[in-house]
Each structure stands twice: as structure tokens, then as C-alpha cells.
Amino acid sequence: MSAVLKPKSKLVVCDGNEAAAWAVSLANVDMVAVYPITPQSSLVEYLAKFIADGRLGAEIVDVEGEHSVLSVLQGACLAGARTYTASCGPGLAFMFEPYLRTPGLRLPLVMTIVTRDTLTPQSVWGGHQDAMSVREVGWVQMYCESVQEVLDTTIMAYKIAEHHDVMLPVNVCHDGNYLSFGAARCELPEQGEVSDFLGAKDVNWHVALDPQRPMAVDPLTGGAGGPGPSTFVRYRKGQCAGMQNSLKVITEVHEDWGRRFGRHHAPLIESYSMDGADYAMVTIGSMTGAAKDAVDAARARGEKVGLVKVKTYRPFPAEALAGALADVKAFGVVDRSVSFGWNCGPLFQDAISAMQYAPRRIPAMSFIGGLAGADLTVAHFERVIGRVKELAGNGQVAETVWLNEKD
Amino acid sequence: MKQQAYKMFDATTIPGDLCPIATKPTPMLPGDWRSMRPVVDRAKCVKCAVCWLYCPVQCVVEKAAWFDFNLKTCKGCGICATECPQRAIEMIAEAA
Numbered sequence: 363m364s365a366v367l368k369p370k371s372k373l374v375v376c377d378g379n380e381a382a383a384w385a386v387s388l389a390n391v392d393m394v395a396v397y398p399i400t401p402q403s404s405l406v407e408y409l410a411k412f413i414a415d416g417r418l419g420a421e422i423v424d425v426e427g428e429h430s431v432l433s434v435l436q437g438a439c440l441a442g443a444r445t446y447t448a449s450c451g452p453g454l455a456f457m458f459e460p461y462l463r464t465p466g467l468r469l470p471l472v473m474t475i476v477t478r479d480t481l482t483p484q485s486v487w488g489g490h491q492d493a494m495s496v497r498e499v500g501w502v503q504m505y506c507e508s509v510q511e512v513l514d515t516t517i518m519a520y521k522i523a524e525h526h527d528v529m530l531p532v533n534v535c536h537d538g539n540y541l542s543f544g545a546a547r548c549e550l551p552e553q554g555e556v557s558d559f560l561g562a563k564d565v566n567w568h569v570a571l572d573p574q575r576p577m578a579v580d581p582l583t584g585g586a587g588g589p590g591p592s593t594f595v596r597y598r599k600g601q602c603a604g605m606q607n608s609l610k611v612i613t614e615v616h617e618d619w620g621r622r623f624g625r626h627h628a629p630l631i632e633s634y635s636m637d638g639a640d641y642a643m644v645t646i647g648s649m650t651g652a653a654k655d656a657v658d659a660a661r662a663r664g665e666k667v668g669l670v671k672v673k674t675y676r677p678f679p680a681e682a683l684a685g686a687l688a689d690v691k692a693f694g695v696v697d698r699s700v701s702f703g704w705n706c707g708p709l710f711q712d713a714i715s716a717m718q719y720a721p722r723r724i725p726a727m728s729f730i731g732g733l734a735g736a737d738l739t740v741a742h743f744e745r746v747i748g749r750v751k752e753l754a755g756n757g758q759v760a761e762t763v764w765l766n767e768k769d
Numbered sequence: 770m771k772q773q774a775y776k777m778f779d780a781t782t783i784p785g786d787l788c789p790i791a792t793k794p795t796p797m798l799p800g801d802w803r804s805m806r807p808v809v810d811r812a813k814c815v816k817c818a819v820c821w822l823y824c825p826v827q828c829v830v831e832k833a834a835w836f837d838f839n840l841k842t843c844k845g846c847g848i849c850a851t852e853c854p855q856r857a858i859e860m861i862a863e864a865a
Contacts, residue, residue: 466788466789467788468787468788529787529788567783568783568784568787568788568790569783569788569790570778572778574776575776575777575778576777576778576792577777577778577780577790577791577792578790578791578792579788579789579790580788580789580790581789581790581791583789593789596785596786597786597787597788597789599786600784600785600786600787603786
């Protein structure tokens with residue numbers, strides 16, 4: 363190990379990709395395998411630079427593609443390394459086979475998805491379609507709103523992933539273009555404090571590749587001809603339990619972070635201006651900034667509108683969301699991706715499913731915007747607020763609204 | 770089975786629903802489920818070793834004057850029979 367240089371806590375101006383690389387450096391990751399893909403590429407460059415400059419004492423593996431990225435990291439994780447990668451869009455698609463296996467192996471990998479819309483139509487711009495397409499696979503998913511939240515969440519992700527009650531891989535999602543390349547003020551915490559927060563590495567207490575103590579990881583299970591279906595069911599149930607446990611762990615870890623570093627990020631959902639709100643918008647990711655501005659402006663005009671931001675998307679904070687929206691007359695959900703076959707956004711689908719916990723049926727509408735890098739401005743959210751206000755008045759649910767259709 | 774010199778991983782130290790691992794070897798060889806087996810015609814075999822080169826599971830065994838097969842590990846794929854320049858290998862059905 364070469365000497366590792368670490369800065370004291372300081373303020374920098376950086377974009378989300380650099381913030382993620384700083385977080386990886388502060389988390390003392392042992393092994394990084396990454397393959398560049400727009401809009402994630404500069405993140406790879408920052409990591410390579412940090413390693414070359416001696417800021418991060420990690421191995422970086424040059425791989426021939428994303429399938430190898432995750433295969434390499436699975437091996438590293440099984441051997442006890444803290445690991446990191448980042449990808450998006452077509453790269454994430456190429457990674458899908460080992461991506462599926464990672465949560466079942468209960469490997470606490472952390473991976474940034476610098477979200478990008480999926481092909482086709484051809485596009486290299488941001489959108490949540492890639493991350494939303496892998497939402498049911500068993501990775502924890504958290505969506506960031508700001509550059510600072512990218513840095514803080516990436517560090518917290520290790521503590522969440524490696525928690526013994528969780529032991530699942532975590533995706534930290536930040537919006538391609540808007541967070542990946544948008545520079546902002548960012549506070550870098552001090553190395554010693556981050557190390558204290560994360561504690562000792564305990565990555566592979568459950569499986570360990572060790573020639574002195576041989577074991578086979580992932581032997582054959584299942585019904586026909588195997589040891590019976592109950593083995594498979596047991597592990598699947600265990601995986602689901604880890605997912606549900608993470609709701610509590612994510613909350614605790616965010617509270618701990620807030621106490622230590624003074625930055626309190628909402629762990630599951632954030633209620634903004636929801637006191638006495640008659641109707642509300644639900645948002646996810648970086649669009650939330652513009653949406654909050656629109657809420658502030660509407661409140662100043664006397665409109666009783668609030669906002670709920672979803673940070674943790676998998677596991678879905680169903681009860682928290684239902685609780686936050688329990689008293690509104692209507693709500694609108696703004697998605698940056700689509701759910702094919704439902705003609706609405708995936709967050710909308712999850713939100714209305716969650717409302718089974720609400721005491722009554724609340725009319726809701728789906729809005730889709732910001733696809734392929736399209737800007738979601740305050741003006742768009744003012745339109746959303748107007749439509750949801752109408753809905754609160756007449757209760758007549760309309761078809762999905764495409765916000766950038768005429769832009 | 771021979772006593773191993775190393776210590777086995779104690780799987781009871783982790784929750785039973787966490788991650789599928791195995792510490793006990795359970796040999797299931799291809800010979801247990803093969804449907805066709807290769808038979809070599811010793812008169813035709815010239816020991817060119819093409820079968821030995823092509824066999825994906827390395828089950829071809831060298832004898833004094835011909836090549837034969839380890840039927841415990843042969844999976845019956847028939848690549849040897851297809852590749853044999855002397856047409857010395859025939860695939861025959863395993864008895865039901």
C-alpha cells in the first residue's frame with residue numbers, strides 16, 4: 363500500500379461525478395472496476411486520478427466491459443474487499459447477468475447509476491429509465507437531489523450495504539447531466555470522521571474465499587432434481603427480509619450521519635411544505651429543486667400545495683409515503699421515466715400501490731417529464747400544480763400528462 | 770473420502786437464509802446422466818489424438834495402442850466422434 367494523502371474537511375466546488383469519486387476515496391474502497399460510459403465517464407477519470415495521485419489506495423481494474431466489471435467485483439467482495447463501480451444505460455444493460463446475482467449472493471457492493479435514458483430512440487442524455495428498469499432485481503436504490511447528497515449518500519451506502527441485517531448491494535442514483543455535470547458547493551468531510559462513521563470493514567463475514575477453509579458459493583438449489591424447493595424459497599425470503607430491514611437501517615444511518623456531520627438528509631421520503639397542504643406533488647431526484655421553487659411560489663400566492671420527495675425507491679417506503687399523503691385531496695407524481703404497459707410513470711405506479719395504506723381513496727395523476735435530458739423547470743411544475751389543484755377540486759382523474767411534449 | 774488437512778468453513782455461523790454456500794462436496798459426475806456414450810473401434814484408431822484435443826471435459830485417456838474414454842466424466846456430447854478423421858468413434862445410446 364502506498365502512502366495515502368487525505369484532506370481535512372473542506373469546501374470544494376465540484377460536480378456530482380467528482381463528488382461520488384470523493385466519497386469512494388473517503389470510504390477507503392479496496393477495489394474499483396469501471397468501464398466508461400456517458401454520462402458517467404468523468405467519474406471514472408476522477409477515480410483513476412485519485413488512485414494515481416495516491417488519494418485512494420485502491421486497486422483499479424481495467425476491464426473489457428461492464429459484465430466483467432461486476433464479475434471482478436463479486437470475486438473481490440467474496441475475498442473481503444470493499445468495492446465500487448458506476449455505470450448507466452447501455453452499460454448497465456450489459457452488466458445485467460452478474461447484476462441479477464449480486465443481491466442473491468448478499469454482497470454489499472456499492473454502485474452509482476449516473477442515470478441515463480435507455481435506447482432507442484438514440485440518446486446519451488439523462489433520464490431515470492435505466493435505473494427504473496432494474497428496480498425489481500433486489501438492489502437497494504436511493505436517488506439524490508444535490509451534489510452534496512451524492513457525496514454523503516455514497517459514503518452512507520457502504521454502512522447500509524454492510525449492515526448485518528441488510529447485506530445487499532446499493533445503487534446510489536444521480537441524474538445524468540443535471541447532477542453528473544452540474545457543479546455546486548460541496549463539503550468534503552474529514553477522513554478520520556468518515557472512517558469512524560463507517561467503522562471496521564466487515565464485508566464478507568458470511569462467505570469468504572479462502573483456500574484454507576474451502577466452500578462453494580452458490581451451489582445448486584431448487585425443486586426438480588435438486589434438494590427441494592424449500593431451500594430456494596428460504597433464500598428468497600431471506601433476501602426480501604434484508605430488503606425490508608434496510609428501511610430501518612437507512613433511516614438510522616441517515617440520522618447518525620446528521621448527528622456527526624450536521625447534514626440531515628431525508629432517508630426515505632422528504633415532506634416539503636406539507637403542513638396544511640390540500641394537494642401535493644411527488645418527485646424524485648434532481649427535479650425536486652425546481653419543484654420546491656414552484657411550491658414556494660405557489661404558497662406565496664396562497665395555494666395550499668406541498669411536495670413529497672422519494673429518496674429511497676427500493677425498498678419502497680410505502681407506509682411513509684401513504685402517511686405523508688394521507689390528508690391531501692389529490693396528488694400528482696412526476697416521473698423521469700415511463701412504465702411500459704401502464705402508460706404512466708413507475709413512481710406513480712408505486713405511489714398508488716402504497717396508497718392502499720391510506721384510510722380513503724385519493725385521486726392521483728401521473729406526469730412524465732425530463733426524458734432524454736429535457737429540462738424540468740419551475741414553469742413545468744407550475745403546470746403540474748395547476749392540474750393537481752383541478753384534480754383536488756373535481757376528483758376527475760385524467761390521462762398521463764407528458765410535460766415536455768411541446769418543448 | 771480422504772481426511773482433508775484444512776479446516777472446513779463453519780456454515781452454522783451465518784443465518785440460514787442469507788447466502789447459499791456449500792461446504793460438503795457432493796459429486797455428481799456427467800456419467801450419471803449421459804444419454805450417449807462414445808465407443809472406439811481399436812482397429813481404426815491411429816492415435817492421432819484429435820479426440821484428446823477436442824474433448825471439452827478432458828475425459829480422453831491414452832492407452833497403449835488406442836485412445837479410450839473415462840466414462841465417469843464423459844458427458845456424451847459426441848464432439849470426438851464428429852472430429853475423428855478415421856471415423857473410429859461411434860456414439861451409442863446408453864441402456865435405459
